Amino acid sequence: MSRKDNCLDNAPMESFFGHMKDELDYKYPQIFESLELNIKDYKYNRYQWTLKNG
Template identity: 55%
Template sequence: MSRRGNCWDNAPQESFFGHMKDELGERIKHWKTLEQVQCDIDDWIDYYNNDRGQRQLQYLSPNEYYNFITTGEYPTNMALINV
């Protein structure tokens, strides 16, 4: 555990929620019910985990990267990107 007030403690969470707010920005204005909020957030989290590639994860989604790390098999529909 780091010392109190260390800004790096919350960096992953703040990054995730910052991306979520950026990408859901237009939808937020039109939310009228809690069900709309839950549905849009659930859809975005599904997209984030399964389809949205990330540079730090070799342009794979988090679930694709997890499968790559645990099995050693890179997804066949993608070529390795050396960046």
């Protein structure tokens, strides 16, 4: 995680993911689609543990 109000901390990662998306999207579209589907599935469809107070 970057520090607040310091956009230069995120620059290398933003650059890396931007290049990765470009290359996967154009060279290997099926890999990009599979990766995108797996990320969405992980974010929205996995079991969410809840903490109970009391």
